[in-house]
Amino acid sequence: MKLLILGGTRFLGRFLTETALQNGHEVTLFNRGKTEPELFPEVEKLIGDRNGDLEALRGRSWDAVIDPSGYLPWSVQESAELLTDSAGHYTFISSASVYDQLDQPDIDENHSVGKLPQERIEELKAMEPAQAIAENYGELKYLCEKEVERVFTGRSLIVRPGLIVGPFDFTDRFSYWVNRIAKGGEVLAPGRRDKEIQFIDVRDLAEWIIRMVESKVYGTYNATGPATELTMEEFLDRCKETVGDRVDIVWVEEKFLLGHEVNGWTDMPLWIPDSANMPGFLSVNIQKAMDAGLKFRPLKETILDTLKWESSRSVTEKKAGLDPAKEKAVLKDWNEKGL
Known part of the structure; x- marks a missing residue:
């Protein structure tokens, strides 16, 4: 074509x-x-x-x-x-x-x-x-x-x-977590462990779109992933298993984070506070796209390839993610209060 x-x-x-x-x-x-x-x-x-x-x-x-x-x-x-x-x-x-x-x-x-x-x-x-x-x-x-x-x-x-991730992602939303887990130490994790999240590897999306164009498919399709529900805890655990062998993930309650001016999405990518009442944003129905052939590579592959690309970047100012000093201060306060 x-x-x-x-x-x-x-x-x-x-x-x-x-x-x-x-x-x-x-x-x-x-x-x-x-x-x-x-x-x-x-x-x-x-x-x-x-x-x-x-x-x-x-x-x-x-x-x-x-x-x-x-x-x-x-x-x-x-x-x-x-x-x-x-x-x-x-x-x-x-x-x-x-x-x-x-x-x-x-x-x-x-x-x-x-x-x-x-x-x-x-x-x-x-x-x-x-x-x-x-x-x-x-x-x-x-x-x-x-x-x-x-x-x-x-x-x-x-x-x-939905959220597109993987190598050459300039938004830093997915890569923040990959880099942070790889760095090790105490990692602040936001809100509920069982909060659902969604994203799709850019390569899976591109391959599916080209196949759809080749077949001259028409209509409207949601296209995100994965194929089954993924929680924030499962995602961070997978990052830990893949790139972070010296990590202590510390879950901090939403009310405490908001009280310390930790913002969803920018400071804590992939996290939308429950108080925002937006559960639909990261739980989109993708059955129509999967019926049309949308498939997903293993999450481990996306994590490793993203980290490899990140290691080659020269950008010093990230667009998303919690400042290390702020993360340390919030964790210190959380731990001191014994919460």
Whole structure:
């Protein structure tokens, strides 16, 4: 197949490109040429900007388009409309963040989504793109979906991943735990041991998406993992078994953490406090995707490969995870109180 990937060099896009090439497809990348432009020297690269400069895409044709880089519906609209007669299939990578009313688990593809009034959309259009995305990420992703479905009626695949993890993950949310367990010592673990969490290895997601494109599958699919329920305790124990032989995991109650200004998700990645009443966010129903062939590699492999990649990074400022000094102080207070 002739595939056009909008992006194609950063995290999921990187592995989509890699998998497509491994499967023997002819790949064209369209991006600004700013993120690791040296990657994939064997593929055709078109330089442009989906926010206003699509000239390089005109007059071309592909069997399918994969869009892992769309965040603003007005830019997704522009690219989709330009490509509607140039490709037979359009895959849009959305997000499980489109869902609202997260007070119940087992959210499937028919669950309600967050929507924006027109006046708010106009306000977002006037903002810098990064600010608009940060303020209404999920709602904008849903509007992107609707643009793709409108333009590629009956010819679109919408993928709603949860947390994507593995090598080259720039968010630091999964890798924080892998690195912290590997470092050893007393490790602060948040809240309930049996709290369910979800994530998917970027390579599993990319391989499944390429298979779906090859089969020209249409529709909307949640795509996260694992196949069966995983608790925070099971995850940390697996990290300990894999990379941390000198670790003492200390479970600290939610009320105590919040009282010490330890935040969920940023300080303690993968943890959403029970008080937020969002059990649906990390317990999404993925049966439809598994029925369509979504499979998962062993968690141990994801842990080891993430740690190996992390050891090669030169980044000193992490985007997520508890500051070591703050962790030490909270643990000291917790231990002193004998809780």
